[in-house]
Amino acid sequence: MRFYLTTAIDYVNSRPHLGTAYEKITADVIARYKRLAGFDTHLLMGNDEHSQNVYKRAVERGMDPLAYCDSMEQEFRSVWKQLDIAFDDFIRTTQPRHKTAVQKLAQNAFAKGDIYEGFYEGWYCVSCEAFKQEKDLVDGKCPLHPTLTPEWLREKNYFFRLSKYRDRLLAHFAEHPEFLEPDVRRNEILKLLESGLEDISVSRAGQLWGIPLPFAPENVIYVWFDALICYAAGVGYGTDEALFKTWWPADLHIVGKDITRFHTVVWPAMLMSAELPLPKQVFGHGWVNFGGQRMSKSLGTSLDPSDVAAKFGPDPLRLYLVKEISYGGDGDFTWERYEERYNVDLANNFGNLVSRVTAMAHQYREGRVAPAGETSARLRELSGEVVRTYRQAMDAFALHEAAASAFRLIDATNLHLAETAPWKLAKDPSAGDRLTQVLFDTAEAIRLAAVLLTPIMPSSCTEIRRRVGDVTALHELRLDRDSVWRNGGVRELVKDAALWPRSEEKRVDEKPIGGAGKPAEAPRVQAGEPAAPGATQAVGAGVTPAEDNRISIDEFMKVELRVAKVLEAEAVPKSKKLVKMKVDVGTEQRTIVAGIAEAYQPEQLVGRTIAVVFNLKPAKLMGIESNGMVLAASVDGGKPILVAFDQEVPPGARVR
Ligand code: MSP
16 A cells, blocks of 8 residues: 655745645645554655756856756755654755756657747746746736746747647546545636637747756756656656656646646646656645745745744644645644734643543552553544544544544543542542543543544644653654544553643733633643643632532633634524524634524624634524524523624624
């Protein structure tokens, strides 16, 4: 079982930004998942060096272009290392193996009559490294690079007969609907193919920086025709036929939505011309924006991934990018939201759970636990279901759903602790076995969640497994064996410093919520429970829940309230009270069924900004699955009055 995947290779005229890093992180998550699932996996990444902007940057710095690219390789490798990206090979388009492969493919295409001499006249955007038609420009500028003026080129060029392959490409799309994911990209490309294809220029005249055309060496090969071949060159095309046979065709090319066209039209046509098999799949991911703006060096809206990784380490960043962005769609990064998710998912939730269970195991059982009774059927069954949904999601590249399913197990484990209250069992001499089993079960659930989250947070999850007594080396983990619920053996639990201490930076100036208590001192343990390492003392610790029914800020923070916008609304047939709504909750669109029909007509709801409970388990109402709950006030059981905001707030904003 083999799996060969690649990312786009990056232009090296500047350091990686968070958007280019996003692609590499998600590819690494998929590669790590495939390894976990038992595949012999090969992840290729690399640098695209023959771009004119790269050449210009080297000249600006007074450097030889190759020496400049050498220095950039070190910068890229060091960023990928900081982000814990474990590629198997790194290709550069200036390497001899790449040059050999490019010249071989170009020579073959020429010999076959697929490359011919012609004349090009038209626009060229240097930043896209792409020829542009008049209709692609907005006010005479490339829409992706509005600060630059495209160049008008008049050149004798060599052309590749792309048009010749249009029908075969259309047939390939029809026979292999999985060839390009997600659907939205496939539809775009199908439209393009249906509208017809023109031959493309594959050489640039009068330039020195590039690979010479083997049959006309006074021309260099157009950077895209050169770069795409890296995927074949990286596994030996033209240099190591045995290696090439082992890995080609690639299983997956992961690329951004702006360059899907090159990968699903130009590249397959080049392979058809070379009579080589086509890659099995291309996934065109969306953009990561920064504070709602497209990330771009030239617009000054780019974010250095090293700066982000420096804040909480690489794993929280990897989790944020995977869990908060639906893979295939666009997403956004803001420092505020990043810190919030870090606190909610890691400090308060997963990290706190690990601290509490290991602390209690030490307080009550000297750190050693073995099964002492019936394992929790609820946790065991849920873990089976979570593993199934996780695998399905990962196999379909729904990375965000896979992450969310692992968190379902973490949430259920927190609930199990709250319900079984080991700190109370500890006071009951007849509940000794029960207490041991609760500690064992919660440690097991933590272990399982850590196995599932390993591709996303490799080093933290290895550490978490160590803390709950699982010392299997990361590269030896196998999903089939290690994601099965275990109820046997002795566990040595390790109590250590908090993995993800709560970040309080943004909370310093905040007013106390509701005027009582200090949110900066959010309780991270339950009343009566021993404090875990790194846990802040509970407000009102020592007061038993029976005497005081107030909930802690952490319990409140578990309820994720969000701003949502109503997109569609309709009455539920045969129901007086229910309305079915489609709402935008910032990261996705959801169906919510609410009992507000007696107070609001559907048309009054469309366009309205409301507040919803975002992390509520789905429920079926009149056969319709509702994913969330709308917040409304009711006075003495009267008609509901929707919660509203006194200013514009975007969907997805947190309410607290
Ligand atoms: N060199 C070409 C790719 C050649 S592949 C044979 C290129 N390089 S790039 O440096 O501009 O982009 C590298 C990858 O990062 C591309 O897949 C691109 O779509 C992706 N991204 C660039 N900005 C991005 C975001 N803001 N968000 C997500 N991905 C982004 O294109």
